[in-house]
């Protein structure tokens with residue numbers, strides 16, 4: 001019996017904490033979060049993106065033109081730009097594009113072109129098979145019609161594609177606080193295995209490498225409280241009770257005014273070459 005992985009993905013997304021409780025505030029959430037993201041990435045010396053690039057280093061060539069879909073603050077785009085001819089960084093969030101452009105200048109990088117659009121807005125006929133590598137990291141969970149978008153990614157590349165998504169359970173910045181605030185289990189539900197099987201059902205047999213992608217979040221108590229209030233505001237109203245829970249949690253886990261959390265995450269890096 002053939003399993004309809006695209007339908008399973010649609011069903012599983014309905015129960016995922018990533019989508020089920022999220023207020024529908026569109027791209028604005030990424031604008032508001034951009035400063036937190038770039039701060040965490042810089043403090044980790046771009047290691048989060050580097051670990052992922054390491055998994056595909058063997059296929060990357062200096063003359064490559066790369067499209068990074070949902071590039072965010074430049075997690076991958078910045079380290080990738082140092083290895084290739086050009087990176088086109090696409091993201092619908094103006095806030096993300098702004099911090100990406102500022103970071104590129106700070107790193108002395110001049111070969112990143114930014115495009116402020118959603119992936120869905122991109123005209124397929126216009127890009128054709130322009131890119132040597134099309135990459136997307138931690139973005140696909142946002143797409144209900146992920147099968148269609150995967151094939152558009154495939155079509156936009158003339159050589160390689162690489163899609164990255166978390167693998168298995170996540171112990172991230174939110175997981176401990178989630179049950180205290182939301183009174184519900186923290187369950188991503190969806191992960192890379194759906195994507196791998198959707199690709200398989202379309203005749204694409206991806207290579208898969210699972211990498212550790214945990215990172216350290218370290219901030220002053222006040223900044224950490226601000227970050228958690230921003231994050232939970234995506235899901236629920238920040239009442240005085242919730243403010244108190246966040247504040248107590250951060251204070252309980254802070255040492256000398258500094259809050260630190262080591263996340264434990266795994267990501268699957270799936271890549272394939274066209275025509276094989």
Ligand SMILES: C[S@@+](CC[C@H](N)C(=O)[O-])C[C@H]1O[C@@H](n2cnc3c(N)ncnc32)[C@H](O)[C@@H]1O
Pocket residue numbers: 027030069070071072073074075076090091092093096117118119120136137138139142
């Ligand atoms: C979790 S961040 C990932 C950023 C970066 N790729 C990384 O790995 O750190 C998700 C990104 O997807 C972007 N995004 C949201 N909707 C999108 C869409 N329809 N097309 C492309 N990117 C989108 C957001 O603006 C945000 O920057």
